[in-house]
Amino acid sequence: MLPVRFRDQVVPRVAGSVLPYGNGRSYGDSCLNNGGTLLATRGLDRFLAFDPSTGLIRCEAGVLLSEILSLTVGYGWFLPVTPGTRLITVGGAIANDVHGKNHHLAGTFGHQVTCLELVRGSGERVLCSATDRADLFAATIGGLGLTGLITWAEFRLKRIANPYVQVERIRFDSLDGFFDLALGAEREREYTVAWIDCLATGRHLGRGIYMAGTHAAPTCDGAPRAPGRTLSVPFDPPVSLIAGPTLKTFNELFYRKQFRRVQTGLEHYAPFFYPLDGIDQWNRIYGPKGFLQYQSVVPMALGRDVTREMLQCIARSGQGSFLSVLKVFGDRPPAGLLSFPRPGVTLALDFPFKGPSTLRLFDTLDALVAQVGGAIYPAKDARMSPALFASGYPRLDEFRRHLDPVFSSSFWRRVTEDVA
Amino acid sequence: MSARVLIVGATSAIAEAVARRYAAEGAALFLAARRTDRAAAIADDLRVRGAAVVTVGAYDATVPDTADALVAAAWETLGGIDVALIAHGSLPDQPACAASAALTRQALEINVLSVIDLLTLLANRMASVGHGTLAVIGSVAGDRGRQSNYVYGAAKGCLAIFMQGLAHRLVPAGVRVLTIKPGFVDTPMTAAFPKGPLWASPQTVARDIQRAIERGAQVLYTPWFWRWIMLVIRLIPTSIFQRTRL
Structure with missing residues (x-):
């Protein structure tokens, strides 16, 4: 496990593959990389900007949802989408495109993200949004950490009157x-x-x-x-x-x-x-x-x-x-x-x-x-079997085009082994 | 009035954790670091967390005669300094130092001489206004020389004696002096070591540091149990100690 503490750091050159690892709350092997290296992102825990008048927040990928709530609830802002635990990182929330009890109104966490920075294994830094590199943006949301390392993201919080x-x-x-x-x-x-x-x-x-x-x-x-x-x-x-x-x-x-x-x-x-x-x-x-x-x-x-x-x-x-x-x-x-x-x-x-x-x-x-x-x-x-993964995720082939060759996970190897 | 805080070596994990505690209280901070880009990322974060003002200044402990300019800039920017935390340092490669006088000297310049430069200048300014706290990150490694780590230990031990004398001198001036001796802290500097129950997080250490500054302590072991571990280590007779691989 290699800690990442500053967002200017590049993906280290290691033998084998790498996978970002946030707070490790995924239940299965999607946050594991057996035989490879995990990039521990909890050290990327800084806020870049927060505007209490608009609720727009920008923070590094290792910030926990609980840390955001501690900062913003007092100003009258809540997470626009939250899963049943606040002990997950922003990077993990994006990579798993998490949902909450308000999915019927708000969609997923990924729907709230306005832009993010991705560091690819090649060292390239990409600013992605719905308008810039939209294809890579869509691959990274729910992309299970396989498209590169998210260093920071921006999203809009939701107004509340009290906690x-x-x-x-x-x-x-x-x-x-x-x-x-x-x-x-x-x-x-x-x-x-x-x-x-x-x-x-x-x-x-x-x-x-x-x-x-x-x-x-x-x-x-x-x-x-x-x-x-x-x-x-x-x-x-x-x-x-x-x-x-x-x-x-x-x-x-x-x-x-x-x-x-x-x-x-x-x-x-x-x-x-x-x-x-x-x-x-x-x-x-x-x-x-x-x-x-x-x-x-x-x-x-x-x-x-x-x-x-x-x-x-x-x-x-x-x-x-x-x-x-x-x-x-x-x-x-x-x-x-x-x-x-x-x-x-x-x-x-x-x-x-x-x-x-x-x-x-x-x-x-x-x-x-x-x-x-x-x-x-x-x-x-x-x-789950590779066949069920393939049938449940019809845009899998489109996703593969954005896969970073340096990144992989135990989950990915398991669900793609037979259908490569 | 909120505190005016200078932090040297501001990108270290312990320093950043301390800075966040002061930021949450609305402090004005001056961050000195070699990597000013990284200090700038920390400064943005501290502003979001509530710091009144955050200024970043360049400081490189390996360049001689830079202490003067740094202390002057921080003093002027903050309009005086209530707390100065000196947190920069390196963890020298002991076997490499043992083989090289130049490397040993270099390690001592970074870990001792550059710190003493800053302390002397800051002490005089604080003494002139009769107020302030000087805090330095030392180490439990400075409590006894050990074969595995004696260059680092010598640097930290030297600082501890210097701070002891400085504290004595500054009593009449009303300036406080705190030597911080962390045990094992889970930071990038120690990323390569296997971790056990004796390891503490930078957040725990930072909380202890802020409390020690507030109550005017002169020596802080953090976490607390290191005071007793080091007492035992200091009391082991030399004849026995030298048979260990500590």
């Missing part, structure tokens, strides 16, 4: 209940996502809680306290704490704790957007075997039926976990050539790794996704 979010939680008792909510008055809600009880079966299949949030108005009542100290999981438990009985109990309680069908309240932005950031090293609860993530997107037309079939498979397998979420993406065309978010329904789950049975379940889910022309999210993948 609070007006939250509404609506219980729904079936998958149809979810789609009624998601396809209903969703445009009036800034942030929406649904938690699904992936163990429920029969007429309860797809039941869950729909969470909607809107930045609070300037004159909101009361001020929820900002979360205090973060908790930490100090050691690896010998076995996964997310096992059959604990999971079943947890899911039942989570669904039942909400007595009324609709519950509203004011929350600080941190627990609303980043529930797991409050628990340091939360991944350890899965024990030494760890866990796998699975996130798919399927087109809207067939989304309802495929999602139902996928949930049936998961419920039957008895695997799955409490972090199962469902969202309908907006209609905006993807920002990058390899962007994951696209119009359709996205389902994200994590599974304690139980060996072959987990992998078999994933293969079944893959088949359902492939059948309707869906795709899997590279940032969360550790095992």
Whole structure:
């Protein structure tokens, strides 16, 4: 691992390939480069400019989203798009073209970027935007760090009146209940996502809680306290704490704790957007075997039926976990050539790794996704087939033209080996 | 009034972390560095983080007679100096120095003589106004000579004695003198070393430095446990110490 600390530095000449590495929060091997070199970018953590009157911000690629929030929330500016953790770098947010609960209104992180600087393996520095080198710009957004090293980027923040979010939680008792909510008055809600009880079966299949949030108005009542100290999981438990009985109990309680069908309240932005950031090293609860993530997107037309079939498979397998979420993406065309978010329904789950049975379940889910022309999210993948990658990312050949010959990743080699 | 801070060797990771803490408090900063382009990138960042004013000046510790101009420029630009942090230095290649008198001299010029030039000039200016803090980044390596690192150790040890005397001299003048002795810090200077639990981040070290400046400490071990580690290392009898590979 080679640290990069100043943006004038060039890509070092090393034997083998290089890959930018931000805060290492990708779940699979897209942030790894087995046998090659990682360029650690956390040292590129400077702001270049921030205008509190317009919300335009320019910062180096290693700045964490949490560092941006610490600076800007006090001035009344929020991230225009944020994933479920703020412990990722700006470079990583662009390279994975991350999305959030407001995809239906705002699109992805890549849609917010006005320009960026890319350093190619050749030493060439390219200023890319929607108008300059637009092709390379589109390849770099969602480009998994394979087009070069992003040194800095500029994007526009979103106006907020205070750090609070007006939250509404609506219980729904079936998958149809979810789609009624998601396809209903969703445009009036800034942030929406649904938690699904992936163990429920029969007429309860797809039941869950729909969470909607809107930045609070300037004159909101009361001020929820900002979360205090973060908790930490100090050691690896010998076995996964997310096992059959604990999971079943947890899911039942989570669904039942909400007595009324609709519950509203004011929350600080941190627990609303980043529930797991409050628990340091939360991944350890899965024990030494760890866990796998699975996130798919399927087109809207067939989304309802495929999602139902996928949930049936998961419920039957008895695997799955409490972090199962469902969202309908907006209609905006993807920002990058390899962007994951696209119009359709996205389902994200994590599974304690139980060996072959987990992998078999994933293969079944893959088949359902492939059948309707869906795709899997590279940032969360550790095992999709090259064929599924190729079919899920139809602009792959166009992307290859912008690949930097010095850059590669374990993920890239894995998903392109057979179809080269 | 917000602090007026001079930082020499401003592109070092520890110096940058200290600068960010002062910037967040609205300080006026003067950054001296050899790589002024990099110092300029740091200056932009410090402005965004809240610094009232940030000025960049060129300074090369290997060029003789540059201290005068730097101290004068910083003093004039800031309108006096409340805190001067001297953070520049190099980590000499010990085996190469052992084989070369010229390399050893060069290492001592960068790590000791250039610092003493700055200290002498800054001390006199601060004494004349009866106010200010002089802080220098030394090292735990200066507490005992070791075969693996004695040129660097000698430089830092020399600075520690100089600072001790300077502190003594400046008591009546009301000027504070702080010698900072970091242990292992995860910076580019140490990028090649394998890391263990004794390693601290530049942010932790910077927090300790700012606190020590505020409370007027004369010697700071950071993180704190290095005071006790070095006490033990200093107490090991020579006959035993010389049988180790430390």
